[in-house]
Amino acid sequence: IVNIASIAGKEGNPRMVPYSATKAAVIGLTKSVGKELAMTGIRVNCVTPAVVRTRILDQIAPKQVDYMIERIPMKRTGSIEEIAALATWLASEECSFSTGGVFDISGGRATY
Numbered sequence: 253i254v255n256i257a258s259i260a261g262k263e264g265n266p267r268m269v270p271y272s273a274t275k276a277a278v279i280g281l282t283k284s285v286g287k288e289l290a291m292t293g294i295r296v297n298c299v300t301p302a303v304v305r306t307r308i309l310d311q312i313a314p315k316q317v318d319y320m321i322e323r324i325p326m327k328r329t330g331s332i333e334e335i336a337a338l339a340t341w342l343a344s345e346e347c348s349f350s351t352g353g354v355f356d357i358s359g360g361r362a363t364y
Contacts, residue, residue, distance in 0.1 A: 255298040286352025295351040297342045302358035305329040325360035
């Protein structure tokens with residue numbers, strides 16, 4: 253199982269309380285279910301991207317989008333293809349020793 257959350261679920265974003273809170277819940281769900289299913293052969297991990305160029309950005313004020321991009325050291329959004337590549341690896345047999353993990357893909361924003 254590969255859940256998609258957001259860096260906002262780890263750090264919170266001002267003016268995005270409901271979004272940040274629900275993404276934090278996905279992270280907690282991933283950690284809990286990952287541990288519950290650890291002995292079943294089912295792995296549960298989570299991807300936490302920073303800003304990705306999708307249609308959701310059209311619904312957010314440009315000032316808010318600029319704020320989020322400014323916090324990324326690479327000064328750009330991620331791409332859908334970059335997120336998909338990480339999710340594909342997490343779902344593969346190559347990722348056989350990870351469950352309950354939270355994988356940041358943030359252009360350097362998350363370095364903890």
